[in-house]
Amino acid sequence: MSNDDIQPVDGDQELVDEISTTTETSNDDQELVDEWVVEIEGRLENPDNSHATRRPSMDSNLEEYPSIIGNWQCWDDFGASFIPEHLKWIFVASMTHYFGLNVRSYIVYMQEKVDLAWSYYRGVDQFRTAENNKRFIEHLLVNCCFLIFSMILLSGEKELKDSWYEIINKDNPKGLSDKDIQNIIDFITREPNQTVSYLLTMNYQIPWFLVEAVYTELSNINKLFAPPIHKIAYLFCDGLPPDYFNIIDGDYTVPEDGFKHLLHIFHWSRTPDEKYVHNLTIQKWFGDFHIPSATELQLSQTVFIKDEDGTIMSYSDRRVMQLTPWELYNYSPKLYESLLRFEDLYFIRCGYLFSSYVTCMASLLQTEADVRVLRANDIIPSTSFDDKNVLRCIQELKT
Structure with a gap:
């Protein structure tokens, strides 16, 4: 033609x-x-x-x-x-x-x-x-x-x-x-x-x-x-997925300086209402972040509750920990890795929303027993990933 x-x-x-x-x-x-x-x-x-x-x-x-x-x-x-x-x-x-x-x-x-x-x-x-x-x-x-x-x-x-x-x-x-x-x-x-x-x-x-x-x-x-x-x-x-973090509902907004690429749009659509944090003093503190594992928290009478309202993690004095579900499908690891790389390159402009979530889950999931604890509370939905592969995936993402 x-x-x-x-x-x-x-x-x-x-x-x-x-x-x-x-x-x-x-x-x-x-x-x-x-x-x-x-x-x-x-x-x-x-x-x-x-x-x-x-x-x-x-x-x-x-x-x-x-x-x-x-x-x-x-x-x-x-x-x-x-x-x-x-x-x-x-x-x-x-x-x-x-x-x-x-x-x-x-x-x-x-x-x-x-x-x-x-x-x-x-x-x-x-x-x-x-x-x-x-x-x-x-x-x-x-x-x-x-x-x-x-x-x-x-x-x-x-x-x-x-x-x-x-x-x-x-x-x-x-x-x-x-x-x-x-x-x-x-x-x-x-x-x-x-x-x-x-x-x-x-x-x-x-x-x-x-x-x-x-x-x-x-x-x-x-x-x-x-x-x-x-x-x-x-x-x-x-x-x-991940389809948490206050997905937009008919509000197809655009950042002030426009989108860089499709992955940018995906990330933008999954951030809270206030969108990206413009804070040049933000520090990458996740390497030193640590909380007890899921089994350790369970021994201390902590109760785990699934939270689908966009909260990465919240912990009350009543020993109730609310966690966003960790969804894993055959295509998820590559996609999650891309989100981490995106935040690493653009962190000054977009913050560490997904990075902080991965860091939190990596601390909670140290053993297959930890995976079973969160799976029992429906925080890790049943997919083709068994306990061993869930653990390996989160630890590889953390590194």
């Missing part, structure tokens, strides 16, 4: 014209953009063979660099064990066909914003070459499309999903069959909790400003769906 077949949405052409008049673009640069557009459109017309034109990987011997929002070199084999290679470009092909995403507009936009996108990562300055910029921009294109499709399909909003199905049932992008489109839906919805938690892990995060741009400026998708993209993200995260 050629971009000539796609009419730019309102604002796309103005964006291109504005950039063209405010930057000096040489003929050579324009030819490179033209070649790049043709290359990407070739992938869109035959997504199954997109791996044949994939750019070579970066040096595979590079060590993992810590970053603001995850492992930056995850673009090389993005979710290889989770997302089949050929499906990556199907999402882009579908976005261009159904929702008017203009490849040229995207490239022009990202050439202006690539430094901003890189700034969301740490330890990558030496790798910001022209070739890696191209790979980075393509990586963000693929993953933005996948993320937006997933959020719509798993938002839990019937009207939103019905509108999406109505659009994609009209016809198919060039090179894609009904089976290909159904594969997209099946892939995302087969195990929704696993998909949601995967997209919330630290290694997946991408700059939220780009997700917003693809949803609004660079496509017409926001003209077809009423909710703003951050509200869809709220709905997407709804129902996934």
